[in-house]
Amino acid sequence: MKNLFIILFIVSFVVAFGFMFERPGFEELNSIFSVASFLFGIFIAFSIANAHGRLQKISETLKDHDALLLSLFTLSSQLPRKIHESIQKLIDTYLIAQLDFYLTDFRMTQKDFQNLIDYTLSFETKNEPEQIIEEKFIDLIPDAIRQRKQVESLIQQPLTKLEWVTTVALLSIILACLFFLNNGSLIGIFSTFLMSVVAVLLLVILWNLDSLKWKEQSWVWGEISELFENIGCIPYYPDNIFLKLRQKSVTKKSAVVRVAEYPNHYPDMKGKIIKEVSL
Numbered sequence: 001m002k003n004l005f006i007i008l009f010i011v012s013f014v015v016a017f018g019f020m021f022e023r024p025g026f027e028e029l030n031s032i033f034s035v036a037s038f039l040f041g042i043f044i045a046f047s048i049a050n051a052h053g054r055l056q057k058i059s060e061t062l063k064d065h066d067a068l069l070l071s072l073f074t075l076s077s078q079l080p081r082k083i084h085e086s087i088q089k090l091i092d093t094y095l096i097a098q099l100d101f102y103l104t105d106f107r108m109t110q111k112d113f114q115n116l117i118d119y120t121l122s123f124e125t126k127n128e129p130e131q132i133i134e135e136k137f138i139d140l141i142p143d144a145i146r147q148r149k150q151v152e153s154l155i156q157q158p159l160t161k162l163e164w165v166t167t168v169a170l171l172s173i174i175l176a177c178l179f180f181l182n183n184g185s186l187i188g189i190f191s192t193f194l195m196s197v198v199a200v201l202l203l204v205i206l207w208n209l210d211s212l213k214w215k216e217q218s219w220v221w222g223e224i225s226e227l228f229e230n231i232g233c234i235p236y237y238p239d240n241i242f243l244k245l246r247q248k249s250v251t252k253k254s255a256v257v258r259v260a261e262y263p264n265h266y267p268d269m270k271g272k273i274i275k276e277v278s279l
Contacts, residue, residue, distance in 0.1 A: 033177035040170040044202050047159060047167065051209035058103075058154050058212070065147040066227050068140055069094070072120065073231045075133050083123050090116040092233045095224055099236060100260065100269055103212045107152055108267065117141055158210050167206070171199055225257075234258050234276065255279055 069091050076087040094116050097109040121138065125131045159167075178192045225235040236258040261273045 029177050029181055032173065033181065036170050036173040036177065040167070040174060040199070043167060043170065044206060047163065048202070048206050048209060051159070051206060054154055054157060055209055055212060058151055061147050061150050061154070065144065065151070066224070068144050068147065070227065070230055071140060072116075072137065075136055076120075078133055079123075079130060086119060086123075087116070088231055088233070090119055091231055092228070092236075095228060095233075096236050096260075099224060099238060099241075100272075101267060104155055105267060106148075106155055110148075113144075113148060117144070155212065159206075167203065171203060174199055236260065236274075238262070 073088060073091055076084045079087075090112075094109065094112040097112040098106070101108045121134075121141065123134075125134050175196055178196060225237070228235045234256055237260070239259050239261045256276050256278050258274050259277050261275070262269065263271045263273070
């Protein structure tokens with residue numbers, strides 16, 4: 001995100017520098033600029049609203065999914081210790097997989113989720129209380145599957161290439177009109193620079209929302225780290241995320257966290273090293 005703002009500043013500065021040189025005005029450009037600005041404003045507002053709504057639905061569904069996992073863990077505490085610890089380990093592994101892969105690759109955690117489901121439906125019950133708990137597990141499983149399918153479906157609904165081409169084309173027309181309509185005055189330079197920065201910034205915001213990067217650190221990493229603690233496991237972080245969030249999202253309850261290092265390029269998780277780091 002920081003790099004995007006640096007690029008944005010450089011591009012805007014170059015464009016603004018060009019505004020210092022007076023360009024001949026064309027009446028036709030006023031009409032083109034008005035129409036392009038109107039269309040861009042409507043389209044960018046509509047797209048940002050849709051992308052934000054999509055991200056919000058994903059966030060809410062993942063929170064419900066985490067709550068269901070916590071319910072599985074809590075119910076398993078009434079089972080024999082070996083079964084309880086096995087379920088705890090499977091949930092821990094599943095959460096780790098969610099943090100290893102990008103949110104856009106959520107489908108790649110299916111194997112770990114399936115391992116958890118298979119085990120909760122296959123352990124042998126020895127008495128009536130255990131059978132009751134198994135029945136509760138069976139009741140929860142369809143909701144867990146539905147939540148995963150909903151997240152996967154929402155992830156697969158980004159803006160189309162045509163929509164991006166349309167947005168970028170409208171922005172390009174606006175910037176070009178601003179450049180040619182500039183009269184070289186101080187107010188003209190300042191206003192065109194400010195409008196170009198705002199317009200490009202809106203496009204950056206849309207990109208972050210559409211790519212599911214918007215506030216990902218706070219609403220994904222923070223929520224899951226708390227869930228690790230709730231199931232009695234040490235919070236887990238990929239190494240690059242841990243460095244960014246060390247002062248913000250690492251909860252105060254934990255004196256130790258697990259930090260993963262990846263020797264291979266994403267998404268190859270072979271050879272992953274997990275170290276415990278004291279805070």
